[in-house]
Amino acid sequence: MASESDEKMSAPRTVVTLPTYNESENIGELVAALRALGCEVLVADDNSPDGTWKIVESMAAEDDGVHLLLRKEKKGRGYAGAEAFVEALKLKADRIVEMDADFSHRPDDLPKLLAALDAGAHVVVGSRFVEGGKDDRPQASRQWLTRFSAFYARKLLGVQMRDTNSGYRAYTAYAMKLIEPKTLRSAGPSIVHEVLLRAHRRGLRIVEVPILFVDRERGESQLTLGRLIQGFIMVAKFRRLAERGLLWSTDG
Numbered sequence: 001m002a003s004e005s006d007e008k009m010s011a012p013r014t015v016v017t018l019p020t021y022n023e024s025e026n027i028g029e030l031v032a033a034l035r036a037l038g039c040e041v042l043v044a045d046d047n048s049p050d051g052t053w054k055i056v057e058s059m060a061a062e063d064d065g066v067h068l069l070l071r072k073e074k075k076g077r078g079y080a081g082a083e084a085f086v087e088a089l090k091l092k093a094d095r096i097v098e099m100d101a102d103f104s105h106r107p108d109d110l111p112k113l114l115a116a117l118d119a120g121a122h123v124v125v126g127s128r129f130v131e132g133g134k135d136d137r138p139q140a141s142r143q144w145l146t147r148f149s150a151f152y153a154r155k156l157l158g159v160q161m162r163d164t165n166s167g168y169r170a171y172t173a174y175a176m177k178l179i180e181p182k183t184l185r186s187a188g189p190s191i192v193h194e195v196l197l198r199a200h201r202r203g204l205r206i207v208e209v210p211i212l213f214v215d216r217e218r219g220e221s222q223l224t225l226g227r228l229i230q231g232f233i234m235v236a237k238f239r240r241l242a243e244r245g246l247l248w249s250t251d252g
């Protein structure tokens with residue numbers, strides 16, 4: 001069983017995981033920005049047709065702090081995210097971050113997330129809905145959809161926090177081990193809810209810090225109506241599994 005005293009005395013090793021699909025216009029700049037912040041980067045790419053992984057591969061060849069996880073089976077944001085968490089633990093990361101690779105999550109906000117971990121949180125969520133946070137996307141419809149879906153997840157999962165949908169998060173290695181990424185079952189974006197519910201059920205300290213969430217400027221969104229509906233169904237499923245004590249089980 002993981003213990004909090006596993007933490008090392010030397011400078012903590014931070015690995016930022018980035019699930020990517022067709023992010024060739026963003027990935028080079030983003031990896032460079034994260035390296036400049038002193039973090040290692042692990043890109044989990046689903047064999048993107050636009051060659052995102054090739055850009056990462058050439059960066060990784062020059063820099064030990066850049067890692068590529070090239071995935072050729074079971075495509076999906078959720079599968080890629082979970083595999084990246086497993087890999088980050090194998091890399092012996094002390095702190096594991098996840099964020100989108102389209103600059104909606106700004107590297108500038110990362111030091112705030114890490115500072116909250118250092119202050120004692122196990123899981124830090126970058127939040128649009130706490131004081132100082134903002135959803136700066138121009139379309140009101142997107143903002144309201146996110147608000148509704150965050151409200152729905154909050155009620156169903158029984159968590160206190162506001163931005164349940166946020167995929168900009170930092171975890172201690174201790175927290176990630178308790179979450180057990182190997183047994184996560186989400187294929188798609190509902191991984192954020194599955195992980196949050198596991199963290200909540202393990203009694204981990206979850207803290208929200210304000211972020212500015214901006215619209216992507218380059219590349220195309222992978223979010224579809226089908227994935228959105230699937231997400232609502234999955235949240236209800238996670239609740240049922242938790243009620244039956246099966247949240248960590250690999251069947252059901």
Ligand SMILES: Nc1nc2c(ncn2[C@@H]2O[C@H](COP(=O)(O)OP(=O)(O)OP(=O)(O)O)[C@@H](O)[C@H]2O)c(=O)[nH]1
Nearest residue numbers: 019020021044045046076077080100101221222223
């Ligand atoms: N590996 C992998 N990454 C994915 C997949 N789908 C999306 N992503 C990545 O997951 C992150 C979030 O995806 P987006 O398409 O931006 O979805 P979104 O942020 O919910 O939607 P927008 O607000 O419209 O951008 C980005 O870094 C994507 O490249 C996938 O199937 N596999």
Ligand SMILES: [Mg+2]
Nearest residue numbers: 100102104216
């Ligand atoms: Mg996005």
